[in-house]
Structure formats: C-alpha cells, structure tokens
Amino acid sequence: MEPRLVVLSRGPELYSTRRLVRESEDIGLAVRVIDPLTLTLVVEQDGGKILHGGWPVECEAILPRIGYSITRRGVAVVRQFEQKGVIVVNPSEAILNSRDKLVACQMMVNHKVPVPITAHVGAWEDTGRSVNRVGGCPCVVKSTEGTHGSGVFLVRSEQQARQLVHQMLERGMRPLVQEYIQESHGEDIRAFVVGNEVVASMRRKAHGSEFRSNFHLGGSVKNIELTKKQTEIAIRASKTLGLNMAGVDMLLSERGPLVLEVNSSPGLEGIEKATGVNVARKVAEFVKSDLERRAKEKENSSNNSIV
Numbered sequence: 001m002e003p004r005l006v007v008l009s010r011g012p013e014l015y016s017t018r019r020l021v022r023e024s025e026d027i028g029l030a031v032r033v034i035d036p037l038t039l040t041l042v043v044e045q046d047g048g049k050i051l052h053g054g055w056p057v058e059c060e061a062i063l064p065r066i067g068y069s070i071t072r073r074g075v076a077v078v079r080q081f082e083q084k085g086v087i088v089v090n091p092s093e094a095i096l097n098s099r100d101k102l103v104a105c106q107m108m109v110n111h112k113v114p115v116p117i118t119a120h121v122g123a124w125e126d127t128g129r130s131v132n133r134v135g136g137c138p139c140v141v142k143s144t145e146g147t148h149g150s151g152v153f154l155v156r157s158e159q160q161a162r163q164l165v166h167q168m169l170e171r172g173m174r175p176l177v178q179e180y181i182q183e184s185h186g187e188d189i190r191a192f193v194v195g196n197e198v199v200a201s202m203r204r205k206a207h208g209s210e211f212r213s214n215f216h217l218g219g220s221v222k223n224i225e226l227t228k229k230q231t232e233i234a235i236r237a238s239k240t241l242g243l244n245m246a247g248v249d250m251l252l253s254e255r256g257p258l259v260l261e262v263n264s265s266p267g268l269e270g271i272e273k274a275t276g277v278n279v280a281r282k283v284a285e286f287v288k289s290d291l292e293r294r295a296k297e298k299e300n301s302s303n304n305s306i307v
C-alpha cells in the first residue's frame with residue numbers, strides 16, 4: 001500500500017518518531033518513516049521526482065522531523081516535496097526561519113511577538129555597546145544556530161562577553177548578546193502548538209545552579225495551564241514563522257511573556273510525560289484533517305470543471 005503520510009526522520013526508533021507513527025496508524029493513516037538523507041532528488045521542470053531505494057516515493061503528506069545537524073540537506077528534501085504539491089506540515093522556509101535565532105527574532109518583532117532584547121554582534125569591538133543596549137551584565141551570549149543549550153552562556157562581565165564573542169567570531173559562528181531575564185529563575189515555558197491551538201504546555205526548570213532549563217541538560221518538567229495571553233503569544237509566534245507544529249519557548253519576565261525560540265521539530269517525550277496529553281494524536285489528527293480538506297478541494301474543483 002502507498003503511504004499517505006511519510007515521516008521524514010533519521011531515527012525510526014526515537015520516542016517522538018515512534019509515537020507519531022503509532023498515533024497516525026491508529027487513526028487509519030498508512031505511514032512510513034524515511035531517512036531524508038537517503039532520498040535521491042531529481043530536479044526538473046515538472047516538479048521532479050523523489051527516489052528511495054530505487055523506487056519513486058509517492059505520498060500525500062509529509063511530516064518533517066529535521067534535526068539540527070542536517071538542516072540544509074533536510075530542508076532541500078522538504079522543498080522538493082513542496083514543489084511536487086505534497087502537503088507539508090512544516091514548510092521548508094518556516095524550518096529555516098526558526099533555525100536562525102536572529103531571523104526568528106526579527107520576524108517576531110515585526111509581528112508584535114515580544115522577545116528579549118537581542119544584539120547580533122558582527123565585530124567583537126561592538127560587544128561593550130551591545131551589552132549596554134541589552135541592559136548590562138549579567139547577560140546571555142549565544143550562537144545564532146544552536147540547540148539543547150550547548151551554545152548558550154550566562155556572562156557576568158563585559159570582558160567575559162568580549163572574549164566569548166571574539167571566540168565565536170573566530171570560529172565562524174554568529175554571536176548574539178541577549179538581555180538576561182533574571183526573574184524567570186532558570187525556568188521557562190514550552191507550549192506545543194498544533195495548527196491554531198496550544199495542545200499541551202509545561203514548565204521546565206533548570207537542574208541545580210544551571211540557568212538553562214533544557215530537558216537535555218537534566219531540567220525537570222511539569223504540566224501547567226497557560227494564561228490567555230501566553231496562549232495567544234505562543235500561537236502568534238508559531239504562525240509568524242509559518243509553522244503548523246511548533247514548540248514555543250517563553251520566559252516569564254516582569255514585562256510579560258517573551259518568546260525565546262520556536263522549535264520546528266519539538267520533542268514529544270518530555271511534554272507527553274509531563275502533561276499526560278496525547279500530543280502525537282493531536283499532530284496525527286491535524287494531518288488527517290488537512291488530507292481530508294485537500295481531498296474535498298480536489299473534488300470541488302473537478303466538479304466545477306465538469307459544470
């Protein structure tokens with residue numbers, strides 16, 4: 001049987017991939033997991049072809065789960081599916097925008113989504129002024145592209161900030177200097193958005209004296225109800241970047257919730273375990289309703305052409 005849905009993932013055994021497959025099958029979708037790096041893309045005028053193991057890949061929808069380390073190649077695969085007219089849960093452009101913390105911040109500011117004050121530093125000599133602009137020390141220095149908290153540092157002096165910025169620039173990284181939201185006390189909020197809805201939300205707390213609350217750094221998670229304002233901001237952030245499935249991270253500051261980043265392949269394990277919500281089912285249902293909507297549109301347009 002042709003799969004209706006292809007999950008693009010390098011790890012069929014990963015918790016999130018397994019859950020998405022399981023719940024999609026449970027609601028009657030034929031699903032297949034394909035490693036995006038094993039696909040052959042034939043680029044030509046009529047939308048091209050996508051081959052896997054010697055055969056063309058035919059499907060109606062794809063669910064991209066593109067890891068950070070394969071962003072460029074993974075996004076090219078997603079783009080090819082788009083050009084073939086396949087339903088794509090998170091479009092290539094949206095994945096790219098969300099992967100770059102500077103681009104994401106610019107887009108959100110433009111759409112009135114509140115974010116921490118952030119400076120993109122192009123020369124280490126500008127570090128001092130940048131630190132002042134974001135409210136002085138302590139402040140946060142981070143790389144524009146990064147995940148799991150690995151390129152994120154809390155700095156206590158201007159000199160330390162200068163050193164970090166210098167090192168990052170030397171390594172070809174693009175450093176950001178960001179306002180430190182001290183009052184969030186090593187906690188942040190993850191809202192899981194599917195379509196126009198926050199389907200689950202949790203509070204993440206950093207481990208010990210750590211200030212980064214990432215689950216991968218041993219942070220603990222707990223179910224919470226979002227306020228109306230937090231919910232609105234999370235949905236607006238996800239829409240602004242063009243994502244239909246997103247993990248929106250917010251810090252609670254004295255001036256209200258601030259969006260820190262928006263993840264286009266949010267993990268399911270932490271949030272399902274913390275909240276008890278069947279998040280994978282919500283994603284599967286979203287895909288199914290999109291497939292049904294597309295089928296209706298096709299039916300209508302063929303009826304119209306008969307008339």
Ligand SMILES: Nc1ncnc2c1ncn2[C@@H]1O[C@H](COP(=O)(O)OP(=O)(O)O)[C@@H](O)[C@H]1O
Nearest residue numbers: 140146147148149150152178179180181212213
């Ligand atoms: N400006 C900030 N103020 C306070 N805490 C921050 C700030 N930036 C990052 N953090 C903490 O560090 C964690 C990781 O930062 P983030 O920008 O999300 O990087 P990554 O993409 O690596 O997860 C956040 O979840 C948050 O707990």
Ligand SMILES: [Mg+2]
Nearest residue numbers: 148149249261
């Ligand atoms: Mg993060």
